[in-house]
Amino acid sequence: MKLSRRAFLKLSMALGATATSSGLLFQQAKNSLLSEVEAAANEEQLVTTAGGHNCGGRCLITAHVSDGAVTRITTDPLPDSPDEPALKACLRCRAYRNRMYHPDRLKYPMKRVGKRGEGKFEKISWEEAADIITDNITRIKEKYGPEAFYVPYATGHDGALAGADFMCRLLALNGGYLNYYNNYSNSCHTWGLKSIYGTEITANSREDYVNSKLIILWGHNPAETIFGTNTMYYLRLAKDRGAKIIVIDPRYSDTTIAFADQWIPIRPTTDNALMDAMAYVMITSNLYDQAFLDKYCLGFDEAHLPADAPPNSSYRSYVLGLGEEHTPKTPEWAEAITGIPASTILQLAREYAMTKPAAILAGYGPQRHAYGELISRGMAVLAAMTGNIGKSGGSAGAMGWPGYGRRPKFGGVGTDNPVKASIPTFLWTDAVLRGTEMTKADGLQGADRLTTNIKMIVNIAGNALVNQHSNINRTAEILRDESKVECIVVSENFMTASAKFADILLPCSMPLERNDVINTWAFGDYTIYMHKAVASLYGSRSDYEWITMVAERLGLKKEFTEGKSEEDWVRHVVDQIQKKNPGFPNYEEFKAKGIYRFTYPEKFIAFKEQIEDFDGHKFPTPSGKIEIFSPVLYAMNNPKEIPAIPQYVPAWEGPEDPLTEKYPLQCIGHHYRRRVHSTFDNVPWMEEVAKQEVWLNTKDAAKRGIKNGDKVKVFNDRGTMVIPARVTSCIMPGVISVPQGAWYTPDANGIDQRGCINVLTNHRATPLAHANPQHTNLVEMVKA
Structure with missing residues (x-):
């Protein structure tokens, strides 16, 4: 019989107490306790939830809970049918338990004690963390105004009750924050x-x-x-x-x-x-x-x-x-x-x-x-x-x-932002360096000019602050300078590359530790109730909890919470969905069923x-x-970069760039089955699924004396990484591919040892969308 830890301890203590009794009494006590423990072990709860990160899927997950702990993860048990195929989870969702119980998980609030980016912190209380955050919000608002605040694009928590949305709600109630548009995807x-x-x-x-x-x-x-x-x-x-x-x-x-x-x-x-x-x-x-x-x-x-x-x-x-x-x-x-x-x-x-x-x-x-x-x-x-x-x-x-x-219309927790200025997501580092100089030509919307550069960043459930943003070495240099961004707050589960740059670092609850509602990622038409399976571990809290503490210190608790608990906010979101989508069940029905599928009379x-x-x-x-x-x-009059008709325009750092004389290999970064962007990079199971290794063609490898499995150095003028080589004919000559999302891990010389592609990527934005060009990189490779 498989025992939980608590049941095992209970049995051990009881048996120890009866060991000095007569043999008959001891046996009776043992049998009774074993029956009790076996019954408890069999009282397994099945909790319906879903993938809560920015994965391409929104799969149905069942958490098996015994004795207050998730013991395993299964997925949609229904068979496929042409009209309603089962929502089967991939390896990433099935690894949630391994991620949640990872020993490196952040356990309590901390404040920085070393230089920014060193990753040196000391433990503080939640109260002290809330005080420091509140003091910085008050100081920076008075000195610079609301456009100084920025909540970056982040999708580590992708449900309706995302912490970033709650933070934006609070900042909006406090005068506003700098908006963004676009994403890193499409x-x-x-x-x-x-x-x-x-x-x-x-x-x-x-x-x-x-x-x-x-x-x-x-x-x-x-x-x-x-x-x-x-x-x-x-x-x-x-x-x-x-x-x-x-x-x-x-x-x-x-x-x-x-x-x-x-x-x-x-x-x-x-x-x-x-x-x-x-x-x-x-x-x-x-x-x-x-x-x-x-x-x-x-x-x-x-x-x-x-x-x-x-x-x-x-x-x-x-x-x-x-x-x-x-x-x-x-x-x-x-x-x-x-x-x-x-x-x-x-x-x-x-x-x-x-x-x-x-x-x-x-x-x-x-x-x-x-x-x-x-x-x-x-x-x-x-x-x-x-x-x-x-x-x-x-x-x-x-x-x-x-x-x-007719796609399902989804509710949220936000409120109107008094600040109308908005920057392209990819250009937030420009808004740190020269925000007041940015114009419409840089993609600025909603205003002719910004009144200030970004001075405070609240990064919640995201690794795009450093790891997933282009040109990491440039980004890290910007963030290390405390005269530029004066305060960085990070809410995370682990000590990621972005977390190391926090001034205040907060441990956040995980998807299986909170109630939420999540919609489909893109394709598909259903909504899932994410039931809380277990209590939050260690000293972690949901973002709503600590943001409410800050709201109270700012005198905005009543407006921020509207008297709602987190459960009430979930109900609020469901009520919004129901109003916007006739036929959607009420809150109690939806929560009980766990999923609602939208149906349509014909294909779109x-x-x-x-x-x-x-x-x-x-x-x-x-x-x-x-x-x-x-x-x-x-009418934009930029025919070389934004032609009136679609046509081939040779890319800078493309195959026709003269820079190929110095850096002859084109470097791209593919999505990998072992990660959701950077999420799950530290889960050992997923390392077994797919190693972090650079793909290069056999011909390119032969030219450089590289064999399969060799450690290689990949570099350009922006940075250098060391990574194992996968020599294969499954990639065309002249091209290498690095699985994106590995956690940036520099050595004492600043050379990344994990294989994070963004030490190589360019921060130059595309001309029309002002978006990320992260597959436009020329590099060279040598045996390490």
Whole structure:
């Protein structure tokens, strides 16, 4: 019989007390106690919850609880059905118990005693922590004003009761804080799609995959990123129905292994060159839908350009070499850029043009580069040229947010922020260094200028403060300077790279230790009640608890809490969902069931209404059409970086950059099945699942005398890392890939020993979205 620790101790003490009794009395006592302990051990509670981090999935989890502890994790026990597949958890969710009971978990509040970034702290009480935080908020507000406060983008707690949202609520009640927009995931897609369609709601529902005859997974790896629970399930259904699946990716990913009929490796940042060459083949072979382009699109050819557009500025003219460059975008032209043989480009273009319906499903990786906004625009042109937009089994090109347009509307805990100024998420370090100099050209919205630089950061459940942000060495240097950011508060579970830069470090509860509600990540339509399974360990508290302590000291407790407990806030969120979504159950019903699935009478096909009734349903663009030529972008007068039509623009630190003479390898970072971004990096189970190692091609390894398993040094002008090498033919020559999310661990010389890709990445933002370009890096590698 397996005993809990408490039951074992109880049995041991009882048996010890009766050991001096007669044999009969001893045996009777032992039998009685064993029966009692066995019964207690069998009283297992099954608690329904979900993945609470920014994983691509929102999977159903069951925590098995005995004697106040989680003993194991299981997942949705229901069998799959075509209409309602089970929400099976991946390895990450199944490792929650290992993470929660990790010995390195933060146990009590601390304040910094060494230099910022050294990770030296001493224990303090919660009361002292709240006092220090309150004093800094009061001082900084009086000295600099509300725009000095910043709560960074963070998704370690991704439920409705996220601590960052509660902190923003308190700061808003106290005068305000600096806003941000965008994210680190798909901002280039968002801006690119809006420029061409007027919206980012451009994806067909996944149930429609089965109607495709051809699916191109362009930089899309749902086997590891998940990309919505059960995306692999729907791809499997499509495959079983006979769909051909082509994967375009520099790396032979798990998804490629699972589904690909063909793998086409491509040099990072060159995707638009491939698209342009595909368009060339379709135009010169008359394999495109001219009638569709004439009716629905602006600027494909000269006859459909805006009146003020210059001659030969259409997409067709550009592709055929009639524009300023006078370079036809032939497969041979693209081969030299992309590394893809011209014959393969010719085959791909013809197959995509001639197979009806066909879908391009794009991941987020390809658009995280210097000119990533052009990726989604180029894919939209291919979809328009083939008439696949608004069709079942087709796609609008790059996937924006999943359709439904009727998607569940979710509630929150926020309140209006008096400060309207907002910066791009990726440029928060610029707002620290030169916030008062930032303008609309830097992406500043809601104000012409900021009144102050960022002076206080409250980083809650996030590692993007250091680890997940580009150019770590630059970021760390900025944060070490206490004259810049004067106070940094971090709420965390572990001593992450970001936590080491805290002035006040607070231990936060984990997902299984609190009640919450969580919606789907992107694809899928259901909402899960995250039941509290066990009490918070050690001295950890929920963010709501300590923020309430600060609110009380600021004299804002009544306004902040509205008299609500955390449970009351969960009820508040559910009530909001119910009001916005007819048919959603009341709080008691939802809590008891644990999950609610939204159902719809039919599959969602993006832009179906526009295609079937164009006169009655225009596209939400200024012209009402698909804007292949964008008048808005043309008016920006930056044709080299933000062209009016989607086209290939050679990336800085791309394969055509002269810097390749010094740093000949392109470095990208792939998502890995063992982590949710940086979450789970310290869980031993996950290290067994997938080691932290850099992928490089056998040819590149041979040139450098590197063998599989060797420790190598990867470096550029921004930083250096040491990491084991995985020598493989599963990545194209000239490209290396580092699994993103490893915890930055520098030695005494500042050389990272864990393999954190962001010691190598660039902090230069993309031109339109002002987003992160973290797959645009040139490096060299040598044997360590």
